[in-house]
Amino acid sequence: MTDTNEKQWTVWYSIKDWFSNLFVSEAEAVLDTFENNPPPDVGFQPYTGDDAEAGEG
Known part of the structure; x- marks a missing residue:
């Protein structure tokens, strides 16, 4: 029995x-302010007018 x-x-x-580990990691993912891993700086990207439906019509 033991x-x-x-x-x-x-x-x-x-x-x-x-x-416990799952909820801690999910909470960190939701509440992370990117202090340790900031998002990349993509800079200014102007709109060129191209879209995914080019060539239709």
């Missing part, structure tokens, strides 16, 4: 740890 109980607790802690 072996089964030990396995159940091991599974419980593994699942708890997995969900």
Whole structure:
């Protein structure tokens, strides 16, 4: 009986740890202000008038 109980607790802690890590990483992704990894500076990109439907019609 002890072996089964030990396995159940091991599974419980593994699942708890997995969900904890998941929610922490998702919260960091949502709340991150790009302090450690800023987005690239793409600079000014003027509109050229081209669109994806060129050539139709």
